[in-house]
Amino acid sequence: MPIANQTLDEILDLAASHFKVPREKLSPDEDFFKALGIDSLQTLDLLTKLENHFHVELPDYELQGVSDFRTLAGKIQARL
Amino acid sequence: MKQFQGQTLSWDVANGVIELALHREPCNEIGALTTEELEQFVAELGALSREAHALIIYSALKSGFCAGADLRELYRRIQQIGRVEVAKEIRSYLGRIHHVMNAIDSCPLTTIAAVHGVVFGGGFELALTCDLMIADRMARFCFPELRLGLIPGFGGIPRLKRDLGNSVVRDLLLTGRSFNATKAQQIGLVSQVVAEGEALRAARATATQIAKFDRSTAIAAKKFIKPIPYQELQREIDIFCELFAQPAVEAGLKKFVESSDAQPYLP
Numbered sequence: 203m204p205i206a207n208q209t210l211d212e213i214l215d216l217a218a219s220h221f222k223v224p225r226e227k228l229s230p231d232e233d234f235f236k237a238l239g240i241d242s243l244q245t246l247d248l249l250t251k252l253e254n255h256f257h258v259e260l261p262d263y264e265l266q267g268v269s270d271f272r273t274l275a276g277k278i279q280a281r282l
Numbered sequence: 283m284k285q286f287q288g289q290t291l292s293w294d295v296a297n298g299v300i301e302l303a304l305h306r307e308p309c310n311e312i313g314a315l316t317t318e319e320l321e322q323f324v325a326e327l328g329a330l331s332r333e334a335h336a337l338i339i340y341s342a343l344k345s346g347f348c349a350g351a352d353l354r355e356l357y358r359r360i361q362q363i364g365r366v367e368v369a370k371e372i373r374s375y376l377g378r379i380h381h382v383m384n385a386i387d388s389c390p391l392t393t394i395a396a397v398h399g400v401v402f403g404g405g406f407e408l409a410l411t412c413d414l415m416i417a418d419r420m421a422r423f424c425f426p427e428l429r430l431g432l433i434p435g436f437g438g439i440p441r442l443k444r445d446l447g448n449s450v451v452r453d454l455l456l457t458g459r460s461f462n463a464t465k466a467q468q469i470g471l472v473s474q475v476v477a478e479g480e481a482l483r484a485a486r487a488t489a490t491q492i493a494k495f496d497r498s499t500a501i502a503a504k505k506f507i508k509p510i511p512y513q514e515l516q517r518e519i520d521i522f523c524e525l526f527a528q529p530a531v532e533a534g535l536k537k538f539v540e541s542s543d544a545q546p547y548l549p
Binding site: 243263 | 308309349399400419421457458459462464
């Protein structure tokens with residue numbers, strides 16, 4: 203499934219704003235754990251933030267092994 | 283003791299409302315010290331209840347309400363004295379923590395859990411003892427125990443089953459997934475979802491409303507509608523102890539404690 207740029211952009215915007223990281227420093231294929239400098243509890247925060255924003259329910263086991271924004275966007279888009 | 287300032291929690295009574303604040307870094311993990319201080323709290327609860335109508339339980343930490351049992355402490359204990367000896371201690375410990383949970387569950391106050399962030403395992407079980415749950419929209423709930431080869435041991439399953447349906451318990455327990463406050467409200471677990479940082483304020487407003495009603499009527503209503511599932515709670519302790527005796531538990535704890543994974547909570 204092609205990833206809608208809008209979904210990806212919104213994820214990058216949300217992540218930058220929530221974790222106070224300059225938006226221009228984030229790119230779609232980057233490892234978000236490293237780019238955002240987040241631990242496991244903060245990752246849950248990101249998941250909740252994304253679920254609330256996109257009004258989706260994303261079981262966290264579906265995110266196992268997901269570490270870049272583009273794949274994350276694909277997972278969200280599959281539930282929109 | 284109207285006020286208490288402990289190492290893991292504190293309480294205060296003002297305007298008929300007891301506020302129990304959890305504040306053990308990193309996320310209020312329930313270990314030996316927290317358990318002792320919770321025991322002190324419930325020992326005082328009878329006296330406190332005579333001058334209060336409501337109890338609010340919340341976390342003073344940004345990270346969340348409570349991440350559950352202190353698994354690192356448990357793992358260290360196994361390393362010190364061995365799994366077989368710890369397994370013998372576990373039944374006695376569960377008896378103590380169930381005493382705490384049952385005392386809060388059945389106390390003659392209207393009780394409110396104001397939750398945010400992580401509400402996992404034993405933390406979720408503590409919140410389930412309360413009559414009402416008010417959640418920050420960033421709250422997240424989970425029973426991750428199966429990944430350790432265990433079931434929740436602080437009374438979570440019987441209480442969740444009492445309050446919701448068996449299918450909800452199965453979903454949470456058997457998948458180990460977490461879910462957010464909106465979902466929690468949809469399934470009837472949470473009575474109010476509020477903006478980030480607003481759960482305690484909303485709980486205080488609710489406690490003010492509760493004060494308008496006659497106490498003896500509220501106590502009778504609570505007793506009628508919220509029975510303590512003692513038999514199932516005892517069965518939960520038995521099953522937990524049977525499972526704890528299996529080697530899979532030590533392996534699960536080791537994996538969690540030594541994990542450098544960014545998502546160690548995932549099954």
